[in-house]
Amino acid sequence: EAQVTQNPRYLITVTGKKLTVTCSQNMNHEYMSWYRQDPGLGLRQIYYSMNVEVTDKGDVPEGYKVSRKEKRNFPLILESPSPNQTSLYFCASSLSGYGTDTQYFGPGTRLTVL
Amino acid sequence: AQSVTQLGSHVSVSEGALVLLRCNYSSSVPPYLFWYVQYPNQGLQLLLKYTTGATLVKGINGFEAEFKKSETSFHLTKPSAHMSDAAEYFCAVSEGYGGSQGNLIFGKGTKLSVKP
Numbered sequence: 001e002a003q004v005t006q007n008p009r010y011l012i013t014v015t016g017k018k019l020t021v022t023c024s025q026n027m028n029h030e031y032m033s034w035y036r037q038d039p040g041l042g043l044r045q046i047y048y049s050m051n052v053e054v055t056d057k058g059d060v061p062e063g064y065k066v067s068r069k070e071k072r073n074f075p076l077i078l079e080s081p082s083p084n085q086t087s088l089y090f091c092a093s094s095l096s097g098y099g100t101d102t103q104y105f106g107p108g109t110r111l112t113v114l
Numbered sequence: 115a116q117s118v119t120q121l122g123s124h125v126s127v128s129e130g131a132l133v134l135l136r137c138n139y140s141s142s143v144p145p146y147l148f149w150y151v152q153y154p155n156q157g158l159q160l161l162l163k164y165t166t167g168a169t170l171v172k173g174i175n176g177f178e179a180e181f182k183k184s185e186t187s188f189h190l191t192k193p194s195a196h197m198s199d200a201a202e203y204f205c206a207v208s209e210g211y212g213g214s215q216g217n218l219i220f221g222k223g224t225k226l227s228v229k230p
Contacts, residue, residue, distance in 0.1 A: 004157075033217070040123065042204060042222035043158075058217065090157055099146045099210025100165040103218060105157035 002027045004106035006091050012112045013081060021076045021109050023091030029104075031097030032074040033058070034066065036087040037108075043090065049074055050097050081113040116141045116207045120221035128229045133177075133192040135224045137205035140186065146208040147188040148218065149179055153201045161203070164188065175199070200228045 004025045013019055025032065033048040035058075045058030049068040063085055065077040074093075078085060089109045094101035121136040139145055146165050150158040162173025169181040175198075179190045188205060202225045210216025 035220075040222060043220040045217055048217060092158075097210070097216070099208035099216045100163075101210075102148075102160050102163065103158075105150075105159070107157045108155075 002104070004091055004093055004104050006089075006106040006109050008109060009107065010110050012114065014114050015082055016080050019078050019081060019111075021078075021089060021091075021111070023074045023076065023106060024072050025074075025091075025093040025104070026072065027093060027095075027104065028071065029093035029095055030071070031094045031101070031103075032068065033092045033103070034064070034074070034076050035090045035092065036060065037090060038087050046076070046089075048097075081111075083113050085111065086113050087111060116145065116209055116219045118205050118207050118219055118221035120203075120205050120224050122224050123222065124225050124227065126227040126229060127195045129197055130194050133190070133195045133199065133226065135190040135203050135205075135226065137179075137188045137190065137221060138186050139188060139205070139207045141207055146210065147179075147181060148206040148208070149173065149177070149188075149190050150204045150206060150220075151201050152204065152223075158204065161190070195226075195228045197228050197230065200226055202226070 007022045034046040035043040044060045047066040049055045091106040092103040094103045117140045119138045148163045149161040162171045164181045172178045205221040206218045
């Protein structure tokens with residue numbers, strides 16, 4: 001089944017404890033992206049990647065890191081999480097990142113930083 | 115730069131009534147427009163999209179949207195609401211044009227409630 005998977009689905013952590021949220025797609029997509037969703041703000045893009053080893057900042061990149069060493073994986077790293085990073089996170093992928101492409105979303109990771 | 119405005123953060127309709135969710139966009143190039151739906155505790159799923167051609171676009175679950183360039187709108191409609199339509203709906207415009215790559219810009223979302 002074609003899908004985007006994220007792990008973990010739920011995570012509670014404490015300020016300053018490094019964490020990684022994994023994202024994997026099995027559709028051979030070139031484009032991958034991370035969003036955060038907050039009430040009343042919709043989805044805001046954190047980072048995106050047009051291809052392996054090519055990443056770029058989205059609208060809200062502060063406090064986050066990403067890497068794209070393999071085509072299928074795009075992990076999101078929080079080196080020193082803070083409470084304002086408590087949010088619902090979505091990974092997405094599309095075939096090429098072209099304007100007409102459909103983005104496919106993972107199920108989300110709900111992160112709470114205490 | 116592209117942007118999206120969704121009018122109404124909450125919309126409530128009765129089962130069987132018309133659903134109308136409003137979306138206006140701003141774009142310096144001919145836009146590519148999308149509607150996504152998010153059911154509770156799930157990721158986003160594509161409902162429909164407009165790229166080129168026919169301005170009335172039909173999607174899944176009986177939804178459709180009409181691209182109106184003169185009004186810079188892409189409103190989502192469904193003739194008869196069903197309880198299962200209760201969800202949050204996001205309108206989005208793509209930054210990419212023609213053969214270029216680009217990111218999606220999302221509106222803030224409209225939560226649809228359906229009353230029995």
